[in-house]
Amino acid sequence: MNSSTEEDYLKAIYKLTPQFPDGVLTSAIAEVLETKASSVTDMLKKLSEKGYINYVKYQGVTLQPIGEEVAIKVIRKHRLWEVFLAEKLDFTWDEIHEIAEQLEHIVSVNLIDRLDKYLGFPKFDPHGDPIPDKNGKFQKIKDVALRDLNVGDVAILVGVREHSKEFLQYLENIKLLLGSKIEVLNKFAFDESVLVKINGKSEIMLSSLLCKNISVTHEKPKK
Amino acid sequence: MNSSTEEDYLKAIYKLTPQFPDGVLTSAIAEVLETKASSVTDMLKKLSEKGYINYVKYQGVTLQPIGEEVAIKVIRKHRLWEVFLAEKLDFTWDEIHEIAEQLEHIVSVNLIDRLDKYLGFPKFDPHGDPIPDKNGKFQKIKDVALRDLNVGDVAILVGVREHSKEFLQYLENIKLLLGSKIEVLNKFAFDESVLVKINGKSEIMLSSLLCKNISVTHEKPKK
DNA sequence: TCAAGTATTTAGACTAGTCTAAACATTTCT
DNA sequence: AGAAATGTTTAGACTAGTCTAAATACTTGA
Ligand SMILES: [Mn+2]
Ligand SMILES: [Mn+2]
Ligand SMILES: [Mn+2]
Ligand SMILES: [Mn+2]
Numbered sequence: 001m002n003s004s005t006e007e008d009y010l011k012a013i014y015k016l017t018p019q020f021p022d023g024v025l026t027s028a029i030a031e032v033l034e035t036k037a038s039s040v041t042d043m044l045k046k047l048s049e050k051g052y053i054n055y056v057k058y059q060g061v062t063l064q065p066i067g068e069e070v071a072i073k074v075i076r077k078h079r080l081w082e083v084f085l086a087e088k089l090d091f092t093w094d095e096i097h098e099i100a101e102q103l104e105h106i107v108s109v110n111l112i113d114r115l116d117k118y119l120g121f122p123k124f125d126p127h128g129d130p131i132p133d134k135n136g137k138f139q140k141i142k143d144v145a146l147r148d149l150n151v152g153d154v155a156i157l158v159g160v161r162e163h164s165k166e167f168l169q170y171l172e173n174i175k176l177l178l179g180s181k182i183e184v185l186n187k188f189a190f191d192e193s194v195l196v197k198i199n200g201k202s203e204i205m206l207s208s209l210l211c212k213n214i215s216v217t218h219e220k221p222k223k
Numbered sequence: 224m225n226s227s228t229e230e231d232y233l234k235a236i237y238k239l240t241p242q243f244p245d246g247v248l249t250s251a252i253a254e255v256l257e258t259k260a261s262s263v264t265d266m267l268k269k270l271s272e273k274g275y276i277n278y279v280k281y282q283g284v285t286l287q288p289i290g291e292e293v294a295i296k297v298i299r300k301h302r303l304w305e306v307f308l309a310e311k312l313d314f315t316w317d318e319i320h321e322i323a324e325q326l327e328h329i330v331s332v333n334l335i336d337r338l339d340k341y342l343g344f345p346k347f348d349p350h351g352d353p354i355p356d357k358n359g360k361f362q363k364i365k366d367v368a369l370r371d372l373n374v375g376d377v378a379i380l381v382g383v384r385e386h387s388k389e390f391l392q393y394l395e396n397i398k399l400l401l402g403s404k405i406e407v408l409n410k411f412a413f414d415e416s417v418l419v420k421i422n423g424k425s426e427i428m429l430s431s432l433l434c435k436n437i438s439v440t441h442e443k444p445k446k
Numbered sequence: 447t448c449a450a451g452t453a454t455t456t457a458g459a460c461t462a463g464t465c466t467a468a469a470c471a472t473t474t475c476t
Numbered sequence: 477a478g479a480a481a482t483g484t485t486t487a488g489a490c491t492a493g494t495c496t497a498a499a500t501a502c503t504t505g506a
Contacts, residue, residue, distance in 0.1 A: 005463065026484060039464055040464060041485055046462090058484060089337040099331045107323045114312040243485065249454060262494050269492090281454060281501060324463055 004052075005061065006107035007074045008033060008106045009043050010052060012135040013063055052077035069136060078104040079125035079218025084115060085125040090202050093126045094168035095179075128178055128215060142162025147194065147211035153184045155216035162213040171214075174204055182216060227328035230297045231256060232266050233275060236286055237294035246283025268379035291369075292359060297356040300335050301327040307338060316349045317391035350391075351382025351401055351438060367435075367441045370417065370434035376407045378439035385436040397427055406438060407431040445446065 002010075016024045031036045051062065052067030063071065080082070081103040104141035114136060116122075118128050123139070124130055130138040143158050156182045160168065176198055184193040185203065186195040191209035207215075225233075235255045239247045249267070253260045261401040271278035275290030286294065304326040308319040336357060339345075346362070347353055353361040366381050380403045383391065394400065399421055408426065415431035429437075 003462075027482095035463095036465060037484060042463075084336075089341055091333075095333075099329065099334055102329050102331075103326075106325050110314075111308075111312070111322055113315070116478080118312055125422075126436070133228065155433075187233070202471080226492075258493095259495060260454060261456080261496080266491075 001108070002070060005043070006047065006050075006052075006102060007070065007105055009040075009047060009068050010063070010071040011074045011078075013053065013061060014068060014075070017063065020060060023056070023062055025060045027052040029061075070133045074104050076136070077106070078117050079129060079131040080112060080119065080122070081120045082125045082127070083131070087119065090173060092156045092168075092172060094172060097163050110120050124159075126178065127163060128157075141214035141215070145212055146196075146206070146214040146216050147192065147208065147219065149182075149184045149194075149216065151184050151187055153218065155182050155184075156219055157214060158178070158217050159215035160213060167213065169211075170210075174198070175182060175202070176214075224330065225293060229273075229275075230265070230293065230328055231261075232270060233286070233294040234289050234301075236276065236284060237291060237298070240286065245287055246279070248283045250354045251387075252284075257323075258432065279353060291361050295355045295359040297327050299359070300329070302352060303335060303338050303342065303345070303346045304356040305350070306342050306354070309341065315391075317388045317394060317395060319349060320386050347382075349401065350386060350421075366437070366438035368416065368435055369419075369429070369437040372405075372407045372417075372432065372439065372441065374407050374410055376441065378441055379403070379404050380405060380437060381440050382429045382438035383436060384438060390436065393433075397421070398425070399437075 009029065013024050014173070015025060016028050016032065020028060026037050026040045029044075030040045033040070044055045044061055045054065045079075047053045047067065048061075051064060052070065053061050053063055055061045078100045081098045081100040084093040085099055086093060091099070097160065115133070120131075122131055128141075128143075130141060132138040144155075146155070146162070148156075149155055157178055160171070175180075182198050183197040183200075184194060185197055186221050189192070194206050194211050195203065196206055197203050232252065236247050239251050239255065244249060244415055248261045248285055249260050252267075252398050253263045256263070261432050267276065267278045270276045270290065271284075274287060275293065276284050276286055278284045301323045303325040305319045308314040308322055309316060314322070339357070342444060344356075351364075355361040364382065367378075368384070369378070370379075372378055380399060380401055382384070382401075382419070397404075406420040406423075407417060408420055411417070417429050417431075417434050418426065420426050420428055
C-alpha cells in the first residue's frame with residue numbers, strides 16, 4: 001500500500017507533467033506540495049525504488065505507467081468527494097478542496113465506486129475538471145482561457161485553472177460560476193483587463209490574472 | 224490539533240472506562256488497539272503532557288474532561304459516517320466499521336454537522352449505538368443481553384456488543400438484524416445455548432457467546 | 447512476608463517524513 | 477571558456493510512532 005504522502009507526491013508529479021514533459025523538476029514539486037527540495041529528493045528516491053517513477057538525478061522525474069495509474073485513482077477519489085461535498089452537503093466550491101485533499105486517501109475496495117454510483121456517475125467535478133472513470137479513462141477537455149477570446153465573443157464558463165480560496169470566493173462573489181454565460185464587451189491592451197457581461201446582466205471588469213485562470217468553451221459571435 | 228493516533232487512543236480509553244472505573248490499564252489499551260504495552264506507555268505520557276488524561280505510573284489512566292470531549296467527538300464522527308455508509312451507499316453493517324475508522328479522523332469545522340443534517344440527525348448508528356449530538360450529549364441505552372431473557376420472553380434486537388466482521392456476518396446470515404423480533408423458546412443450562420424464533424418465522428439455536436453479545440429491549444411475555 | 451509471577455515502564459533502535467546547512471551539478475552570463 | 481548564480485542532492489538531525497529486550501514495580505499465594 002501507499003502512504004497518503006506518497007499519493008500526494010504522485011498526484012503532484014502527474015499534474016505537473018504537462019508543464020515539464022521531459023522531466024518534472026524537484027523545485028516544482030516542492031512548490032506545489034509546500035515542502036523543501038531536499039524532502040522531495042528523498043521521496044523521489046523512494047518512489048523510484050518502488051517503480052512508480054523514473055528518476056534521474058538532477059534531470060527531473062517522469063511517471064511510470066504504474067505511478068500514473070495511482071495518481072489517476074487519487075484524482076478520481078478527490079473529484080468524486082468534491083462532488084459529494086458540493087451537491088449533497090451544500091459546500092461551496094472554495095470549501096471543498098481541502099476536505100477532499102484528506103478524503104482522497106481513504107482506503108477501501110468498494111467505497112469510491114459506490115460513491116460514484118450514488119452521485120450518478122458525474123463526469124465533471126465542481127471546478128469543471130473531468131472525473132476519471134473506474135478504469136482511469138476521462139475526456140481531456142478542449143477549453144480556452146477567457147483572455148484568448150475576442151471582443152464580441154460569447155462563451156460559457158466550464159472550468160477554473162486555479163483552486164485557491166481567494167480566487168474562487170471572488171468568482172462566487174461576482175456570480176461568475178460554472179455554466180455562467182460570458183460576453184466579451186471590450187479588451188484593454190494596456191493592462192490586459194477585459195470588460196464582460198455575465199449572464200446578460202451585470203457588467204464587470206476582469207483583471208488579466210483572472211482571465212488567464214478561467215476556462216470557457218469558445219462560441220462564435222452571434223453576428 | 225491531535226493526530227489520528229492520539230484520537231484512537233483517547234477513544235479506546237473512553238470505551239474502556241466503564242470496565243476500569245478507577246483507571247484503564249495499559250494492557251487493556253494495548254489489546255484493543257492491537258499494539259504493544261510499551262507503545263501505549265509512550266502515548267500515555269504524551270496525552271498526559273497535553274492534559275487529556277490523568278496518568279499515574281503503574282496505576283492506569285482516567286480521562287480528563289477535555290480528553291473525554293475529544294473522544295466523544297471522534298465517536299460522533301465514526302457513527303455518523305457509519306450511517307452514511309449503510310444508508311446512502313448500501314454497505315452492510317459488517318463492512319462499515321473499518322472505513323469509518325478512517326473517516327472519523329477527517330478534519331473540518333463544518334463537515335460533520337452538515338453530514339448530520341444531511342442524514343436527518345440520526346440518533347443511532349447501524350449497530351444500535353447512540354450518536355452524540357453536536358454538544359456531545361446522547362442517551363445511554365438501557366438494554367439487556369439476550370442471554371438474560373427468560374423462556375417465553377419476547378424482545379427486539381436493539382444493538383450488538385461486538386463489532387467483528389465474523390459476528391456481524393453471522394447475524395446477517397441468519398437474518399438477525401436491528402429491529403428483529405426475538406422469542407425465547409427454550410434455554411439449555413448445560414452449554415447456556417438458547418433456542419429462539421426470529422420474526423415469528425425461523426427457529427434457531429444461539430450459542431452462549433452469541434447471546435452475550437446481542438442487546439435487546441426487554442418486553443414482558445404476552446401471557 | 448517474601449519469592450515468584452505478572453504487568454508496566456525504560457532503554458535503545460528502527461521507519462517515515464521533514465528540515466537546515468553544506469556540497470555538488472547545471473545553467474547562465476560575461 | 478570561466479566565473480557566478482541557481483538548482484539539486486547529501487549529510488546529519490529532529491519528531492511521531494512503533495518495536496524488542498531489559499529493568500522495575502506491583503500482585504499473588506506458599
Ligand atoms: Mn491529499
Ligand atoms: Mn476540483
Ligand atoms: Mn480511527
Ligand atoms: Mn458502530
